[in-house]
Amino acid sequence: MADEKKIFKVTIDNITIEVEAGTSILQAARSIGGDVVPPAMCYYSKLQGSGGKCRTCLVEVTAGSTADPRPMPKLVASCRTNVMEGMVVKSITSERVIDARNGVVEFLLINHPLDCPICDQAGECHLQDLSYEHGKEGTRYEFQRRTFEKHDLGPYIQLHMTRCILCYRCVFVADQLTEKREHGVLDRGDHSEIATYIEKALHNDFIGNVIDVCPVGALTDRTFRFKNRVWFLKPMDAHRDCPKCSGKVTLWNRGDEVYRVTARKNQWGEVEEWICNDCRFQKKKTSDWIIEGPTVVSRHSVISQGHYVGTVNPKEFLPAVMGGRNPRLLMDIHTVSEVNDPEIQLSKIEGPATSDVFGEEEKQE
């Protein structure tokens, strides 16, 4: 087909990249990575029509395109604005953006309970991360916060509207993954709520995915609630032959016990492949699964505490710290720990020992 995708050049915070036509500013920024990526609380690349609502991803467009280089007067939602050839965008380099973002965080928090210590989502909550990055420690809101009763939506899912930020992701999940949506947004404005209206339970085989897309602790897994803190659990990639879904999941274990099952998520916290309720709620034995290995967790996440995957070997930094000199007496703790290995004959090593020496010993054998 001659229908080749056009490539557009776009500059975000002074970094110029090339992306396909039809890419959103947010996705372009994600392909750069790092600090220029706007936070996104409602957009979800796998859910059609999502985004545009929370307004955390606002950016400033200082030049619309090469053809029409006028700046856009308003900040735009980067998740729902596509790049144009020659577009110039400011994210963290724009004071207006930073100010608006702080404002949005404040708006999202005024009615949020902020009781993370007793919230099951703590540690993997996007709102928590967002407030650490953009929030203030104090609040200017002096009124009673909006609260709702907790509702069990059937045996598996609990809804606590008090924590909801009305991102609509769960609504899109129900629209796009199930045959018939059984919940939605009732009422409007700051009194709107996610609800099932008359029926109380959500039934569909894939409805459990609402738990994974919910950026906050509004929809939680009843089979897991308050069983454990997520950072005490070891996430492991695992799979099984599932007739309904891909069967590719993350198991959250402590010892041999499977505490919960979730879909696998990418670095933006988005589900890689949707999983079915059977995999999520029914298969809670290690023997149900073929374990692939530990899930790689970002070093910045609290979930990474106590997990050794992806940690950095300090050795690499030492020459720099020592002004180019090689350390002699310092030892790489990981290698030295092999001293405990009876195979290594300490007497054979000419001192002072270094990690390199240990390495050579090994090679000789």
Add this chain to the structure above:
Amino acid sequence: MSRKVLIDKVNIEGIRFYDEYRKNGGYASVEKAFKMSPADVVEEVKKSGLRGRGGAGFPTGMKWSFLAKPEGVPRYLVCNADESEPGTFKDRYLMEFLPHLLIEGLIVSSYALGSGRTYIYIRGEYAWIVDILEKAIAEAKSNNWLGKNILGTGFDCEIYVQRGAGAYICGEETALLESLEGKRGNPRIKPPFPAVKGLWDCPTVVNNVETLAAIVPIINMGGEEYAKIGIGKSTGTKLLSACGNINKPGVYEIDMTISVEEFIYGDEYCGGIANGKKLKACIPGGSSVPILPANLLLKTAKGETRMMTYESLADGGFATGSMMGSGGFIVLDEDQCVVRHTLTLARFYRHESCGQCSPCREGTGWMEKILQNIEYGKGKLTDIDLLWDIQRRIEGNTICPLGDAAAWPVAAAIRHFRDEFEWHVLNPDESQRRNYGLAHYADPLQTVTA
């Protein structure tokens, strides 16, 4: 005397009904338009300089020419009769007393745009007007102005009336389309604009009732003639619904050549402030536009006479001007309290926010609560700055203009009446005893017992 082209015949006995309406020249514009090509009708509307009467004042001819026309895809015209902006009741008047004028305008416009199915989305509370419109549609249909092959031109057109369910936000054009499709009335994220992807993803034009009614005189007299009425880019006539502390509240048609002062004090219009009071402030274009104190209302900051035109009302930007908006003209006399008034509007916007985007959903509620405190003597001086900061962070950062509409009245009230807010904070007891604000606006001082 101001020239009238819309409601000039409203006093004719029986004009509500087909026979009388037809006898008085009704449906002539359809006959005329059907002898022209649709593109020529659009051209005529362009020449007229008509600007949308729903609030934003966007040139109608230009809007029509943006309508995408892909092969084999239906196009729709939707008439926005949701009219829920506080202070605005001109469309109701027009539909109630001259229903055939709207139907006639709709037929011509549908022909120009190629809409075979045209909808009137009407505010749910206007239930009795639904009956009036449906009767008018039935009359038009039985006289062959609607249906198949109208006047033998081969053009088919039906008009349907759909009632809203009581949400102001469904007046926003994309929320209206969602609601019309049977969904929750949340505004859509634009682009795509309705001209490309509107009702059921088809190209759609949404216009206000008055805009579509104005098509009738435009076709009858010709776009150029119509453009001669008014000043500059404010062509034609405008319906204003005047309310508040005036002697003669009601709906007035003005040609856009008179001054604000004449409109308020002229006997032909509002007839001056009621009970011999003084003018304190006015919201000239419906609750969403900035309030102006008397001095800036009658004269611009440059000292020129302020006219009832789009340009003159907006002169000075938001710092010293306001907007024509929807034409809801709300007058406050010296006894009215701006803080209380602002609270009332803030409560409205909080209640009507659809809740999709966080600045509007959370910000409107927060502003209402702070205003409530100030009004009831529990405010702090820092609250005023906080209010300013909140409105500033809502404005421009939302999906639809309701966020702006909630922010502007608060901003304007603080901008022009900051001393009144401070007075409330500093005199909490006294502010409870009388229902008006600062002493120097109310001269001589009266004490009202609660």
